[in-house]
Amino acid sequence: MSEVTVRTLAKLVGTPVEKLMEQLGEAGMTFDGPDQVVTPTEKMKLLGFLRRTHGKTETPAAEDAPRQITLKRRKVQELTVAAGKSKSTVNVEVRQKRTYVKRSDAPAQADAEREDAQRKLDESRSRQAAEEQAREDAERAHAEAEQRAEEARRQEEAEAAEAAALRAEAERVEAEAKAKADAIAARPPRTVDEDRISIRPKNPTILVDVKKRDEERRAAAAAAAPAPTPSAGPRPGKTAPRGGERERDDRGGRRFGSGPMHLSDSDRARRSSGKKKGVRGRGVEQARSGGGAHGFARPTAPVAREVAIGDNIVVSDLAQKLAIKGADVVKALFKMGVMATINQSIDHDTAVLVVEELGHTAVRAQENDAETALEAHTEVAGDRSPRPPVVTIMGHVDHGKTSLLDYIRRTKVASGEAGGITQHIGAYHVETAKGVVSFLDTPGHAAFTSMRARGAKLTDIVVLVVAADDGVMPQTIEAIQHARAAKVPLIVAVNKIDKSDANAERVKQELIQHDVVAEDFGGDVQVVPISAKTGQGVDDLLDAIILQSEFLELTAVFDARAAGVVVEASLDKGRGPVATVLVQQGTLNRGDYMVCGVHYGRVRALFDENGQQVQSAGPSIPVQVLGLSGVSSAGDDFVVVADERLAKEVAQQREAKARESRLGAQGAQRMEDIMAQMGQGDQQQLNLVIKADVQGSAEALREALTALSNDMIKINVIISGVGGITESDATRAAASKATIIGFNVRADASARKVIETGGLDLRYFSIIYDVIDQVKQVASGLLGMEIREEIIGTAEVRDVFRSSKFGAVAGSMVVEGVVRRNKPIRVLRDNTVIFEGELESLRRFKENVDEVRAGTECGIAVKQYNDVKPGDQIECFERIEVARTL
Incomplete structure (x- = not known):
């Protein structure tokens, strides 16, 4: 345990150090200072004195001491259980509870301990039974899953075998039909009355056209044939054919066509093929081969498509547009070194490369229809009028920015801030004798860099507040850089000139180093000395602001739909999302529909910086807006539109694009990134x-x-x-x-x-x-802790002596630091480590010593090492633990 000083004890008990020193003195203990160590005995003595001072009687320690102490321990382990081919992990929690009782109380609590032990044993057994049951259930579920997988595999194999058999049968039938057709074609010409010869192999029926030799003769025969009547029965001497089929000739062909005579050959073939139950799988093969009326016709050449791609696209959506499987797209991405799943998003450039790799053409998707309509809908046109300037107060923390605004507004703002510093942008507009001026107060803390940058972009004039007693500081330099990046004029207010150590000239000279030259030094930057506490020079600062705004000729359109930017946003428990906006063009009225970033809504109420409701706000006026659908991001633009429909479409489209961007940032990973993360x-x-x-x-x-x-x-x-x-x-x-x-x-x-x-x-x-x-x-x-080695001493070997007890003893001279016994050492020869171990003996003359300091001779025996030679160096070091810090 670390030593406790008077200062540490005062901090622990929440008492000032001076008061604790007085109490220690009254208790009869004298301390030289607050850094002196307080022993446990002195603490108990002080406690007894304080108890007597407050009128409390001291209780014997034996009565105050606890009669029993209970220690509880909880240990969680993972148990791996084999379930078939896989393994599952079960968390096993072991709880231990031990109670230590004084001997006087032990007999009275022995029965209670036994009952508690029996109850714990029963609970342990019940948990073990539950774990066994869970293990058995897991094994049973795994066995059932394996059985289902085996059945599915067998079914797939059977289906594959059946498909292969069907394909072989189809090829065989096609070969037989071709052979028969070739044989028929090779026969000598003869006159036939049939238009078709029907060749019926087992499966399926294949019709082979025979070349008609005499079209005139065939047409005459068809005209001379009598038309059958529906009521006509079988001819005399003929037996009615089965199944409604007509008489067949000796070659197996049909003498007359079957079915209604008004049908075409293709319709008759389709209807007759559906009635034949004896031939199994005919329709399936016909559909697969593409010969049926509804069969799938394979494309004869690859189809190249034009694919519209936005900034980001999900892999599954891209596969759907390409009309291929998602696994093929994932495979193509993997070949390109991009690892993405089917549900992840990829950027535009990666998607274009995939599309071109697969043989298609990529085009840029035009998805800004709503944005285009919004731009056409919100064009600002009209007469421009002068508007108030927007002034941003910037500078280092605690240089008086908020105090300056505090004096101008005649309110106390800094006193209400935590720690006396501003931690968010404050927006105010002030009606002065010089005119209306809108102020933005930015934080000066180093963490609020983005806020200061945003404030510089919203403003017309930047007022840089520099303390006369402190000078140019890091955030002062940063504010100058933000003002230059935003290309806005700069006015320097040298604050705190009422202090005795104020030096405004030194501030001007330090500003010159950052290319900010005051007017009295020949530059173009107005430097106004002020005191935010007394009000000295504040009127001169307002005159400089009005003069600069007149020089800029600031104008805006008042009679138009409002447009501006969000300064700050928050979520109020009673009012919902609240956005502080700065109107830049037009007039914002209560009841307007507005779209703000990815959110939209109708303006339910407008409040000024004092919390008073207003009906409208013109250019350069900051107001709080209620009625948005969510908390907007600071820096988002807002636009007033005519109806809610357009606002909703724009907000939804922006939200979709933002979601795609987030998915693109979180989605696909390149192999280089994964290899970098592995290290x-x-x-x-x-x-x-x-x-x-x-x-x-x-x-x-x-x-x-x-x-x-x-x-x-x-x-x-x-x-x-x-x-x-x-x-x-x-x-x-x-x-x-x-x-x-x-x-x-x-x-x-x-x-x-x-x-x-x-x-x-x-x-x-x-x-x-x-x-x-x-x-x-x-x-x-x-x-955690880091172990470091610190060299505490070095000794040079002058001579080596032999000892029957220790072996080689090095007569050495300590040349640097101190050599201590029981510390690890290294033996160096020619500045190279040849042995590392520990000291076995450290002596001065014949006496064992604990340490030998620099400039002193000693005898050193190295444990389990006898090869020490004159000229070697023995380096003594110690290992210390140091806490790692950021």
Whole structure:
């Protein structure tokens, strides 16, 4: 156990260090400082003093001590059970409970222990019986599955054999028919009255046409033949043929056609083939060979198709468009080095390569019909009028950005933020004497890079707040880069000039290093010294903003459908999805239909930054919108449309494209990626579920925590969303063994039940750097300990002596550090390790010593090594455990 100091004890009991020092002094113990160690005896002495001070009598230790101690242990093992050819794994849980009782109480509890042991024995037997029954059921199910598989295999073999026999029979019949036809053709010409000679092999009936020699004679014979009447019976002297067939000649052919005379030869053949029950399988073979009326006709040449492919496509859908099996597409992907299942999605380029590999043509799918209609529907046209400027306040954390807005708005905003720092974008519009100005307040913490970048893109003017007593800091430089990337003008506000150590000139000189040159230094950037606390220079800053906006000539169309961008989004328990939007064109009215990213809805209510309802909002005015179908992503564009139908179509189409993109990112894996992952088997993984109050905070947390990953540990955010922690979030965290982080949100009752049942790690936070610090601690705990070797001393062998007890003894001089007994050593010769072991003896003259320091001679006997020589070096080292950190 580590030593406890006064400072550590004060932190554990939640008492200030000074107060604890006073209490120790009153208890009769004197300590020099808060870092002095407190022994257990002194702790008990302090406890007794505090009990006496509060009027509590001390109880003898024998009465306070517990009479019994119960230890519980739970061990889970996996048991592999053989079931036929396969193996199944059964979890076996062993629970142990031991109770240690004082001797005075042992006789009274002996009976209870015996009953408890008997009950545990009965429970163990019942569990074993249940496991045996489960094992037998698994074996029985496996045997039945194998039997069904064997029967299916036999049935398939029988069907294959039957199909082969049918094919052989068909080939034989065709060969016989061809031979007979050739024989008939080789006979000398003779006059026949029949139009067809019917050759009837066993299966099937094949009709061979005979060349008609005299068409005129045949036509005359057909005209002279008497037409049969329906009521006519058999002719005199003739027996009626069976089955309605006419008389046959001696060659086996029909003397007259059977069936109705008005049917054609093909119809008569089709009807007669259906009546013959004696010939088995005729219709099947005819259908297979393609000779029947409804038979399948194989294509004579490969069919090349044009396949429309979007940005992503599922493998099964691609197979359906190509009219081939999905396994063929998977095989083609595998040959290209892409491993994907039939239900996974592949990108456009991969799909094009597959289509071309299979001999087809790929074309780009035109799926933006709804987007095209939306663009044509929302074209902004009309007279443009001046609009208020949108100003973004940026800068380093704790440089006074929110305090400046606080003074301008005459409200207290920073005091309401956790930790006194802004953790999401705030949007306000202020009516000043200089005019209306819309402000966006961005966080200054390092984790909110994406928020600051988004704020710079939405703005017309960037006000960079720099503390006069702190100067240019990392987030200040980042804000300058964002402003340049967005190509917006910059105004520098040097804050905190009321402090004694303020130096505005130093701030200007530091800004020059980043190509930000003040006007009084010959540049084009306005630098205004202000004090957000006293209000000094704030009016000058507003004048600079209005001047810059007039120079930009900001205009917008007011009389049009509104369009803009989402600044922030959250999920309110009572109001549903809430989106803070900034109107950029047109006027947003209550009751409008709008589409926002992948969500749509009707505007049910509009609120300003003070929580007051408004009926409309014009350009450059931020408002909160209620009525969307879901929580939008910060940075999404919104557009007002005429009806709900178009909004729904656009939202659904965007959702489908987003889903395809997600499937494409998660779907197919290339062999190179799999081989790269195989080499990362030792990498630990920490799964996280992040739920935050607003979309921007969730995005910043996900990016900041994912960036902590390295070669030893990977931080994987499996869920990142807005709103309270629900039961589904807790269930997903339990399935993936993830840590749940709630940022300004809480878990509901059902989620807490799942968390308690599964023993999940749930942590609540309100300040972002607390989240990052604790995740670092959790990740460092997963990394475990690292064993390092530290060289503590080196000795040089001057001479070697022989001892009957120890063998070779090295007379050495310690040249560096210290050599300690019972520490491992290495023997080096020419700076090469030739032996590694431990010291057997360490002596100074004739006395055994524990250590020898540098500059001192000693005798060293190396255990089980006698080949030491003068000039060798003996290196003494120790192994220490060091906790791995990120």
